[in-house]
Amino acid sequence: MISIFIVFAIFILFYVNKMTSSLCIQKEIPEERQHKVFRTINVLVTILLISSYLEILYT
Template sequence: MISIFIVFILFAVFILFFINKLTDSLCIQKEIPEERQSGVFRTINVLITILLISSFVEILYST
């Protein structure tokens, strides 16, 4: 149980880092103004966090 938790946390950190890197590339490519970038990052991070939490809950109750 603990090993699943540790692996999932590492996976989640990697996913969030990679998604933020892709979001930064999107903001640069689409030339999104600086004042709107924080909203874009916040929205994407909240949605990804919700997906990661729901995935963790599904894994938790399936084992």
């Protein structure tokens, strides 16, 4: 079960980063701010994935 979830999580993180990159290009966010946007989104998505894994694990 954990291996399936890890593959799913990697796919989700990759796709979210791809969408974040498109957002930065579309909104013309400066290079110096892009790393903050990526870091914030990646941290929030990681928290979401960990909480969903724990919910699945203990349900």
